[in-house]
Amino acid sequence: MVTGKLTGVILTLISTAVLRRIDRYDRTSLACSKFEEYVVSADEAHQETPPVEWRALLRQLPLLNILGVVAVLVAATLVVVKNLPDHSTDQLLNVSYDPTRELYNVLDGTFTKHYKDKTGKTIEIKRTNGGSGRQARSVLDGSQRADVVSLASVSDVDTLSLRGLIAPNWRQRLPNNSIPYTSTIVFVVRKGNPHGIHDWPDLAQENVAVITPNPRTSGNGQLSVLAAWGSVVTRGGTEADARAYLASLFRNVAALDSGARGATNTFSVQRLGDVHLTWENEAINEVDANRGELEIVYPPVSIRAEPAVAWVDANLNDPKRTAIAKAYLEYLFTDEAQEVAAQRGYRPIKPEILARHSNTLPAINLFPITAIASSWDDARQKFFSDNGIYETIPRSTNRGTTTFASDRQGR
The missing domain is CATH 3.40.190.10 (Periplasmic binding protein-like II)
Incomplete structure (x- = not known):
């Protein structure tokens, strides 16, 4: 919206400068009125080129003077834009497995507050949920352009990695082999x-x-x-x-x-x-x-179930978005997020937090995948x-x- 207004200001100033340049070089009042007439009609009709009879007139204008005006205006615009408050919203899409709705409803809210407090910028997290295998296939075929995935098992994320969507070393990029919580x-x-x-x-x-x-x-x-x-x-x-x-x-x-x-x-x-x-x-x-x-x-x-998370490298072409995706997933390993996970029925990877929730997450014999x-x-x-x-x-x-x-x- 701001960019559109600034563009309108620039066009107005340029057209004014052009018209003044015509007057300065003693164009006839008829020429000026016809040229002004053209500017209005071209704007209304969305024309891109002036009528044939005025192309010669425009060619007589000193090009360097016009370019100089444009350069000054563009430079001024960049300065203004740079100093405007950053009200932009960055969005991330988290493609997740089926029963995580309640967990990420809370985590997305706490993360966006955490990120705004830290950077002053607003983040919006979008999410879809479904069977983990089906969700992984939808990312593979491009029907869901995920920025991050939070899937039911390591093998679902590995499927995306083997197809080149996620870096081979994805498990080493986050704590605990990219497993923020466990379940059963x-x-x-x-x-x-x-x-x-x-x-x-x-x-x-x-x-x-x-x-x-x-x-x-x-x-x-x-x-x-x-x-x-x-x-x-x-x-x-x-x-x-x-x-x-x-x-x-x-x-x-x-x-x-x-x-x-x-x-x-x-x-x-x-x-x-x-x-x-x-x-x-x-x-x-x-x-x-x-x-x-x-x-x-x-x-x-x-x-012992091990849901895993990763950012999807192939869908993150902008370093800024990659940094946001990384910050989002790193947040899952903080004490604040681990506490939320425990409250929502997931087993946090931090033993001291898990111990505080032993009444709802009792100790049971959980065998690792390597047992079978x-x-x-x-x-x-x-x-x-x-x-x-x-x-x-x-x-x-x-x-x-x-x-x-x-x-x-x-x-």
Whole structure:
């Protein structure tokens, strides 16, 4: 807006200088009036060139004098613009996984205040949420031009890195290997826990209906598979035992939504299923929202989930925007942001902050990904590739075809 006004002032001054130059060189009053007439009509008609009869007239004007006036005006404009207060707003787009809405609603507000206090500049954070795998694919295909990503696992960010959108050393650019908080998979059951669900084997009972998101599109869904598998092999079972258990568990799955929040709605709003496998933070929100109708069950063992963050180098062509994106993600590791994460049901990486929230984030046995695979990327290949464990477990079900039809649609 300021630039447009200044441009108008410059054009007015230039046209005035030109007209005065015509008078000074004794152009006829008729010429002046016709030229002024042209200036008005050209402005009104958005013409870019004067009529033919006046091109010769303009060519007679001393070019250096006009250029001198223009140069002075441009220089003056630059000085004015430089000294204007900076009221511009910088925007960042954070493409995030499904259940982080409540967390980043708070963090975006605290960061923008923090940044304005520090720099005097205003920042606006935009965000989208969805199943982590689907979100990563939308960044890959360009349908979402993310400045930063906050995804459910390291492997989702690695997918973007392998395609050249994020630098190969992205994990080393931020503290704690770019993992600002951790989480896990827990159970949500109906009031009173009527099916007596306390541990992973209970999910395979014949009369239990399980709700979990689709592993093909959702980080929550993949973590449910990995946690279930690990609950067997980390307690002495073989991989054959784990495969048999996983098949039994998925025979009991009643619906596979594309993301964590959809699965929450299926269980708590549509009231389908007996147990919901979900992120710890989502479970806390779900139970709070249902006012005593639901309960959280912490199994004796589960997986340590490691959501990861990174700025998207390929979409940050301006050093200024890169600096803002970096500042935004670095903020997630501050004490202020870690406290917010704990309050919203995420496990902060700072032990002293986690300890202050032990009543809502109790200590449980969380196994690392290396207990079942060499890395997150290896786990993705082992379990979720076309020939992976999840894709090859038996698909027969005593619940009809609805479950697996929705599974195919979510791919």
